[in-house]
Amino acid sequence: MSAIGIIFSNIHDHTVPELTRGRTMASIPFGGRYRLIDFVLSTMVNAGLETIGVITKTNYQSLMNHIGRGKDWDLDRKTGGLMVLPPFGHQDNNRLYTNRLEALKGVLGILRKSNEEYVVMADCDIIANFDLASAIQKHIESNADLTVIYKKATLCGDSKRTNKILRLDDSGRVRDIAMYQGAHGEVNLSMDIWIVGRTYLLGILEDAIAHGYSSLTREVLAPNLDTIYVQGYEHTGYYCCVDSMKAYMEGNLKLLDRMVRRELFDTEDRPIFTKVKDSPPTKYGSEASVKNSMVADGCIVEGTVENSVLFRGVKIGRNTIVRNSVLMQDTITGDNVSLNYIVTDKRVVIKDARVLSGHATHPFFINKDSLI
Amino acid sequence: MRKKQCVAMLLAGGQGSRLYALTSKVAKPAVYFGSKYRIIDFPLSNCINSGIDTVGVLTQYQPLELNDYIGNGEPWDLDRTYGGVHILPPYQRSRGGDWYKGTANAIYQNIGFIERYDPDYVLILSGDHIYKMDYSKMLEFHKQKQADCTIAVIQVSLKEASRFGIMNADEEERIYEFEEKPPKPKSTKASMGVYIFSKDALFQYLKSDEEDKKSVKDFGKNIIPAMLNDGKRLFAYEFSGYWKDVGTITSLWEANMDLLGERPVLELGDPNWKIYYRHKPENPHYVGLEAKVRNSVLAEGCEIYGTVENSVLFSNIIVEKGAVIRDSVIMSNCSVRAGARIEYAILDSNVAVGENARIGESIQDATGIAVVASGVAIGEKTVVESGKMVTEDVK
Numbered sequence: 001m002s003a004i005g006i007i008f009s010n011i012h013d014h015t016v017p018e019l020t021r022g023r024t025m026a027s028i029p030f031g032g033r034y035r036l037i038d039f040v041l042s043t044m045v046n047a048g049l050e051t052i053g054v055i056t057k058t059n060y061q062s063l064m065n066h067i068g069r070g071k072d073w074d075l076d077r078k079t080g081g082l083m084v085l086p087p088f089g090h091q092d093n094n095r096l097y098t099n100r101l102e103a104l105k106g107v108l109g110i111l112r113k114s115n116e117e118y119v120v121m122a123d124c125d126i127i128a129n130f131d132l133a134s135a136i137q138k139h140i141e142s143n144a145d146l147t148v149i150y151k152k153a154t155l156c157g158d159s160k161r162t163n164k165i166l167r168l169d170d171s172g173r174v175r176d177i178a179m180y181q182g183a184h185g186e187v188n189l190s191m192d193i194w195i196v197g198r199t200y201l202l203g204i205l206e207d208a209i210a211h212g213y214s215s216l217t218r219e220v221l222a223p224n225l226d227t228i229y230v231q232g233y234e235h236t237g238y239y240c241c242v243d244s245m246k247a248y249m250e251g252n253l254k255l256l257d258r259m260v261r262r263e264l265f266d267t268e269d270r271p272i273f274t275k276v277k278d279s280p281p282t283k284y285g286s287e288a289s290v291k292n293s294m295v296a297d298g299c300i301v302e303g304t305v306e307n308s309v310l311f312r313g314v315k316i317g318r319n320t321i322v323r324n325s326v327l328m329q330d331t332i333t334g335d336n337v338s339l340n341y342i343v344t345d346k347r348v349v350i351k352d353a354r355v356l357s358g359h360a361t362h363p364f365f366i367n368k369d370s371l372i
Numbered sequence: 373m374r375k376k377q378c379v380a381m382l383l384a385g386g387q388g389s390r391l392y393a394l395t396s397k398v399a400k401p402a403v404y405f406g407s408k409y410r411i412i413d414f415p416l417s418n419c420i421n422s423g424i425d426t427v428g429v430l431t432q433y434q435p436l437e438l439n440d441y442i443g444n445g446e447p448w449d450l451d452r453t454y455g456g457v458h459i460l461p462p463y464q465r466s467r468g469g470d471w472y473k474g475t476a477n478a479i480y481q482n483i484g485f486i487e488r489y490d491p492d493y494v495l496i497l498s499g500d501h502i503y504k505m506d507y508s509k510m511l512e513f514h515k516q517k518q519a520d521c522t523i524a525v526i527q528v529s530l531k532e533a534s535r536f537g538i539m540n541a542d543e544e545e546r547i548y549e550f551e552e553k554p555p556k557p558k559s560t561k562a563s564m565g566v567y568i569f570s571k572d573a574l575f576q577y578l579k580s581d582e583e584d585k586k587s588v589k590d591f592g593k594n595i596i597p598a599m600l601n602d603g604k605r606l607f608a609y610e611f612s613g614y615w616k617d618v619g620t621i622t623s624l625w626e627a628n629m630d631l632l633g634e635r636p637v638l639e640l641g642d643p644n645w646k647i648y649y650r651h652k653p654e655n656p657h658y659v660g661l662e663a664k665v666r667n668s669v670l671a672e673g674c675e676i677y678g679t680v681e682n683s684v685l686f687s688n689i690i691v692e693k694g695a696v697i698r699d700s701v702i703m704s705n706c707s708v709r710a711g712a713r714i715e716y717a718i719l720d721s722n723v724a725v726g727e728n729a730r731i732g733e734s735i736q737d738a739t740g741i742a743v744v745a746s747g748v749a750i751g752e753k754t755v756v757e758s759g760k761m762v763t764e765d766v767k
Contacts, residue, residue: 032656033672042653071446258675261655265673271653276447278648280640281407281669281684282657283631290665296656297408297672298641309656 001136003118004080004111004198005044005052008103009037009063012125015160015243018365019345023062026054026124028242029328029346031255031264032296032311035066036124036242038274039264040193044120045073046270047132051080053110055103057087066275073273085110101216104205111202119201122193125161127240127251129264129272132193135233139195144231146200146221148174149193151239157184161243164190164217166232174230177222191235204228238263249343249363252309252326255294279312287318303333317352324360342366376426376455376489378511378568380419381482383475384412384499385432390620393745393763394720399431401499402438403624404703404721406631406640407671407684409649410441411618414504415497416448416457417647422507424495426455428485430478432471435461447650460485474589480578486571494574496567496591502627502638503564503615504645510609511568520573520604521596523547524566526615536562537592539608547606550596561608564615567591573604614638625718625741628684628701631669654687662693671704678708686721695725699735703746716758717742726752733758 009026019028026037037054044052052075056063063084067073070082085107087097097103104111111119118136130149139147150166159182166188167176177190204220213219221228238260240251254260265272279298284290289304298313303320310316311328317335325342333339334352341358345368350356354372358364366372388400395403401412412429419427427450431438438459445457460482462471472478479486479496486494493514495507505524514522525539533554539561540549551557577595581587587594599606614637618624630638640647654673659665664679673688678695685691686703692710700714703721708714712725717732718741725731729750732742740759750756751767 255655256658258658261658265655272655273653276651278447278646280647281631281671283636283669284665284667285634286667288666290659291663292659292661294656294658295670300641 001048001118001133001140002116003047003049003120003136003195004114004116005049006104006107006111006119006121007037007040007044007052007054008100008121008123009054009060010057011100011103011123012161012243013059015125016245016248018245018367019248020059022059022368024056024058024060024124025242027060027062027066028248029311030127030242030248031252032294032309034272034274035063036127037063037067038272039127039129040122040124041067041073041075042270042272043129043132044122045075045273047120047136049120049132050075050077051083051114051116053083053085053107055085055107057097057103060084060086068275072275083110099214101205101208101214104216105209108202108205111198111205114198116198119196119198120193121196122191125242126191126193127242127264128191128235128238129267129270130235130237131270136195138233139231142231143229144173145196145229147195147231147233149191149195149233149235150188151191151235152186153189153239154186155184155189157182158246159183159241159243161241163187164192166190168232172232172234174232175225177217177225177230179218179222188232188234189241191239191241195233245343245363245365246361249326249341253307253324255309256292256307261294277312285318288316303335303337311346326363345370348372374454376491378424378426378493378495378507379486379489379491380415380424380427380495380497380507381479381486382412382415382427382429382497382499383478384429384438385435385472385478386498386500387433388500388619391624392621393743393761394621394624394718395434396763397434397746398437399433399435399499400619402434402441403618404686405502405618405624406628406638407669407686409647411502412438412442412499413448413647413649414502415499416442416445416450417645418503418505418507419495419497420448420450420648421645422505422511424507425450425452426489426491427457428460428482429457429499430460430472430482432462432478435459441650443650448648455489458485474594475591476578476581476587476595477589479574480582480589483575483578491571494569494571496569498565500619501565501615501617503611504613504642504647505566505611505615507566507568510566510611513609514568514570514607517545517607518605519568519607520570521599522568522607522609523596524564524611525561525608526564526611527560528562530557530560533557533560533562539563541608545608545610547600547608550592550600552592561610563592564611565617566611568609573599621718621741621743625701629682629699631684632667632682652687660693663691678710700732709752717744717756719744720746720748722747724749726750726754728752729754729756731756 009024013020075082163183282299285302296312313330320337331344333350336353338355344366384401388395444451450457616627657674660677671687677693678691694711706723709727711728715732716738738758743761745763749765
C-alpha cells in the first residue's frame with residue numbers, strides 16, 4: 001500500500017470567520033498547543049503516508065510558518081515529504097479556485113507524476129485520531145472505487161458548514177449523498193476524508209473538467225452512485241467538527257473529558273505531532289488554583305483557572321479568575337481579572353481588573369493582539 | 373579548507389557515580405533536569421546561543437541513551453552541513469586504540485577531529501553543570517588578554533571554596549596558582565569546568581602530557597599546573613549568574629527546586645536565551661477537579677487528580693486522587709496511585725507507586741532525600757524511608 005495525501009487547508013474557512021481572518025482553517029490554534037491541521041497531518045503520517053500535499057489558497061502565511069518543511073511530522077524528505085501547494089496562476093486565468101474540483105485541477109500535475117497507488121483527501125476542520133492505515137486496507141479489500149469515512153452523528157442544525165449526509169445499504173455501500181447546511185437529527189455524516197485509487201481519481205477529474213463541472217460530490221459522485229462504487233467506512237471514535245465558533249469552543253472544552261483525551265492523545269502508535277517551540281515548563285504560583293483545565297507549556301499561573309484551556313505561554317495574574325474559556329498562545333491577563341466564556345486569539349493582553357463574559361452558546365471572541 | 377573560529381568539546385563520558393542509581397544506566401549528561409530537560413541541554417544550548425555551531429561530544433560511559441538523545445543535533449539547531457554536533461566515542465586506530473583515560477586524553481585522542489575545522493580556539497565543556505552562559509563574551513576576554521588558556525570562575529563563599537578547584541589570580545585576572553579543593557582557600561574563585569584554549573597551546577600541552585607516564589591525563593591535575601609552571605598566560609574569566617554543579621543527589625534536587633518560587637533563581641523563560649531540548653509528542657497537561665497544584669512546575673502529558681506542592685514534575689505523570697507529592701522531583705512516565713504520599717524524594721523515570729505507598733518523609737523530619745531508580749515498582753502500602761535509595765521493586 002502506498003498513498004499520497006492531499007489536504008485542503010482553506011475549504012471551510014467561512015464557518016469561523018473570526019478565527020480565519022488572518023489564517024487558514026488549517027492553522028487555527030486548538031487544544032492548547034496544536035493547530036487544526038496537526039490532527040489530519042498526524043493521522044496521515046501515522047498511517048505511513050510519506051508524501052503529503054497541502055493545498056492552500058489565501059492567508060497561508062501562518063500555515064507555512066507552522067508546517068515549514070514538515071520536520072516536526074518527520075516529513076522533511078528528499079523523496080516525497082511535505083509539499084505546500086499554493087494556487088497556480090495561469091496566464092489566461094488569474095482568479096483563485098472556488099471549489100474543491102478546481103483546487104484539484106491545480107494539482108493534477110502532481111497527481112499524475114506521483115508513484116503512489118492511492119490518494120487520501122481530507123479537510124482540516126475535523127478533529128479525530130483514527131487508524132487510517134486500516135481504512136486504506138479496507139478500501140483495497142472492498143474493491144470500491146472510492147471510500148468515504150463517516151461518523152454516525154447527532155446534529156442539531158447549528159453547523160455553518162455544508163454537510164454531506166450519506167445513506168448506506170447493509171453492505172456499507174453509499175447509495176445516496178445529500179448536501180445541505182443545517183442538517184439535524186441522527187445521520188451518517190461524511191467526514192470528507194476520501195480514499196481513492198490515483199488513476200481512478202485522475203479519470204474522474206479529467207472527465208469532470210471536460211464537462212465543466214464544479215462539484216465533485218454533487219455533479220460527479222451523487223448522481224452516479226449506481227455505477228461508481230463508493231464504500232462507507234465508519235469512524236467509531238471521538239470526532240469533532242469545527243464548523244462554528246460555538247463548536248470551536250466546545251471542541252476545546254471537550255478535551256477536559258478524560259475519555260476524549262485518551263482517544264485523541266493516548267495512543268502510543270498514533271501520536272499527534274505539532275510544531276515544537278522549546279517552551280519552558282509551566283509554573284504554578286503559591287496562590288494558584290487550577291481545576292478541570294488543560295494547560296500547555298510555558299504558562300505562568302498565579303490565579304484561578306476552571307474548566308478552561310490555556311495555550312503555550314499564557315500568563316494568569318493574581319486573584320484573576322478564568323472560567324470556561326480558551327486562551328490562545330501568549331495571552332496575558334493582569335491581576336483581579338474575571339473571564340467567563342471567553343476565547344482570546346494570540347497575544348491578547350487583558351489589563352488589571354477587567355471583567356469580561358460571554359455565554360456558553362455565544363462565546364465572546366477577542367481578536368489577535370488586542371489590548372483590553 | 374573552511375575554518376571555524378572556535379570548536380567546542382563537551383566531555384560527556386563520565387559516570388557521575390555520586391548520582392548513584394540515577395546514572396546506573398545513563399551517562400550523567402543524560403540525566404533529566406527541570407521538568408523538560410536533560411543536563412546536556414544546557415551546554416548545548418549555551419553553545420548555539422553563543423554562536424558556536426561545532427560541538428564534539430565525547431562519550432564513553434553508557435552512551436546509548438545519550439547518542440539517541442543528541443541524534444543529528446536538530447533540536448539545538450546543530451544539524452549542519454559543515455560543523456554541527458558530533459558524537460565522539462573512543463575508536464580503534466591502525467596502531468592500537470584505547471578508552472579515554474582522562475579528560476585531557478579524551479581531547480588528545482580527538483585532535484584529528486578538531487583539526488578538521490582548523491579553529492583558533494577550543495572551548496572545553498563538561499556535561500555536569502546547570503547554567504546559562506554566553507561563551508562568546510568569554511572568548512572576547514580570552515582574545516583581549518591574548519591568553520593561552522582562560523578558565524571561567526564563579527565566586528563561591530569561603531566556606532564552600534574548599535570543595536572546588538580554586539584559581540588564585542592577580543588584579544589583571546592572571547592566574548598564578550591553582551589549588552584543587554584547598555583546605556585553606558586563598559580566594560573564592562571556583563573553576564566552573566569551562567576552559568577556552570588557544571589551539572596551539574592546547575595541542576602542545578596535550579601532546580607533552582600524553583608522553584608523561586606519571587600523568588593521570590586530567591585538565592585540572594596535569595594540563596593546567598603544567599601550563600602555570602611554564603609561565604603561560606592563564607586568565608580567570610569571572611562569570612556571574614546561575615551556575616550549579618549537579619553532581620550529587622542533593623545538588624540535583626536543589627537545582628530543580630531553584631525553578632520554583634516567586635522569582636526563581638534559575639529562570640528558563642528568557643526568549644533570548646532558550647534552552648532547547650528534544651521533544652516528545654505529548655498533549656498539554658490536565659489538572660482535575662479536585663487537584664491542588666501549588667508552587668510547582670509541570671510538563672506536558674501529566675494528569676493530576678491529587679495534590680502537588682513545591683515539586684518539579686516531568687512529562688506524562690499520573691497523580692491519582694488523594695495522592696500527595698511534596699518537595700519532590702518526579703521524572704517522566706511515573707504513576708502515583710491513589711492515596712500515595714511522596715515527600716522530599718527524587719523518582720527517576722517510569723516508577724510506579726502503588727496505592728497508599730509512602731516514599732520519604734516531610735522535609736523537616738527527613739534524614740535525607742529518598743531516591744527511587746528508573747523502572748522500579750513500589751507496591752501498595754509500601755514504605756520507603758527517607759534517605760533510602762531503592763533500585764529494585766519493593767512489595
